[in-house]
Amino acid sequence: MPVPNTASAPEAVTERGLRAFLYGLPAVDEVGAAARAQELATRSVKTTAKARAIDLAVSMVDLTTLEGADTPGKVRALCAKAALPDPEDRTVPTVGAVCVYPDRVGTAVEALRGTGIGVASVATAFPSGRAPLEAKLADTRAAVAAGASEIDMVIDRGAFLSGDHLKVYEEIVAVKEACGGAHLKVILETGELATLDNVRRASHLAILAGADFIKTSTGKVSPASTPPVLLVMLQAVRDHHRDTGRRVGVKPAGGIRTTKDAIRNLILVDEIAGPDWLTPDLFRIGASSLLNDLLMQRTRLATGVYPGPDHYTQD
Numbered sequence: 221m222p223v224p225n226t227a228s229a230p231e232a233v234t235e236r237g238l239r240a241f242l243y244g245l246p247a248v249d250e251v252g253a254a255a256r257a258q259e260l261a262t263r264s265v266k267t268t269a270k271a272r273a274i275d276l277a278v279s280m281v282d283l284t285t286l287e288g289a290d291t292p293g294k295v296r297a298l299c300a301k302a303a304l305p306d307p308e309d310r311t312v313p314t315v316g317a318v319c320v321y322p323d324r325v326g327t328a329v330e331a332l333r334g335t336g337i338g339v340a341s342v343a344t345a346f347p348s349g350r351a352p353l354e355a356k357l358a359d360t361r362a363a364v365a366a367g368a369s370e371i372d373m374v375i376d377r378g379a380f381l382s383g384d385h386l387k388v389y390e391e392i393v394a395v396k397e398a399c400g401g402a403h404l405k406v407i408l409e410t411g412e413l414a415t416l417d418n419v420r421r422a423s424h425l426a427i428l429a430g431a432d433f434i435k436t437s438t439g440k441v442s443p444a445s446t447p448p449v450l451l452v453m454l455q456a457v458r459d460h461h462r463d464t465g466r467r468v469g470v471k472p473a474g475g476i477r478t479t480k481d482a483i484r485n486l487i488l489v490d491e492i493a494g495p496d497w498l499t500p501d502l503f504r505i506g507a508s509s510l511l512n513d514l515l516m517q518r519t520r521l522a523t524g525v526y527p528g529p530d531h532y533t534q535d
C-alpha cells in the first residue's frame with residue numbers, strides 16, 4: 221500500500237485508514253535486522269575517517285540533562301560546554317543542541333545567546349506522556365515561548381499498544397501545531413513497544429503526523445536505543461523519502477556513552493538511510509554522557525596520548 225501523503229489534511233485520516241496503512245507495512249524480519257545491524261557493527265573506521273566521524277558525531281550531539289535535580293547552574297555549565305567543548309582546542313565543533321526540561325529552557329536560551337546553538341526541550345509530560353492533551357499542549361507552548369527551537373515529545377505508548385492509533389496521530393498533529401516554528405522530534409520509547417514491527421508502525425505513524433525527527437527513547441526506559449531499532453527507524457525515513465520526497469531526521473538516545481557506539485550509529489545511518497542523513501539537520505544523538513569520550517578519543521587520535529578522565533569538565 222502506498223504511503224499516504226503527509227500533506228493530506230489531518231481530518232482525512234481515520235482509525236480504519238491508519239490501521240490499514242500501518243498493518244500493510246512489510247513485516248520486519250527480526251533475525252535479519254539483528255544480523256544486519258551486527259554485521260555493520262563489525263566495520264571499523266580508522267585515522268582520517270575516524271577523526272571526521274568524531275567531529276561529525278560531536279556536531280550531532282544533543283547535549284542533555286533531564287534530571288529532577290537540574291539547577292540553573294548545571295544548565296549554564298552544560299551550555300558553556302556545548303559552545304566550547306574543549307577550551308584547549310577551539311577546532312572542536314559545537315554540539316547540535318542542548319536538551320533540557322521546559323522550565324530550564326529560559327536559562328539555556330540565555331546562556332547560549334550568540335552561539336547559534338539551539339535549545340531542545342522535552343515536553344508533553346515527559347517521560348511517561350500520561351497527561352491530558354491540554355496539559356501536553358501547555359507544556360509544549362511554554363517551552364516554545366521560552367525560546368526552545370526544538371521540541372522532543374513522547375507518544376502515548378498506552379494508546380498505541382491498545383490499538384488507538386488515531387489518538388497517537390492526533391496528539392502528534394496537535395503538538396506539531398503548538399510547536400509553531402520549532403522542530404518536532406517524536407519519541408517512540410521503543411523499549412516499551414515490544415516488537416520491531418511496532419517500531420516500524422510507530423515510526424511511520426509519527427512521520428505521517430508531521431514529525432521532523434523520530435527519536436528512539438527518553439533515556440528513562442531500558443532497553444533504549446539498540447542497533448536493530450535504529451536500523452528499522454532509518455529504513456522508515458528512507459522509505460518515506462523514496463515515496464514522498466520528504467526527509468525526516470532520526471535521533472537515537474539513551475545509553476549512548478562511547479565513541480564506538482556513536483560511530484556504529486553513523487555507519488548505520490550511512491548504510492541504511494544514506495549519506496544525505498549524515499548531517500545534524502537529519503541525525504542527532506541524544507546523550508548526557510557521550511561528549512567527553514568523543515573529546516578524549518579526538519585528542520588521542522591527534523596526539524597519541526589519552527587525556528586523563530579529569531581533563532574535561534563533566535558532561
Ligand SMILES: O=C[C@H](O)COP(=O)(O)O
Binds near residue numbers: 319437474509
Ligand atoms: O534524550 C536523551 C536521553 O535522555 C539521554 O539519555 P542518557 O542520559 O542515557 O544519555
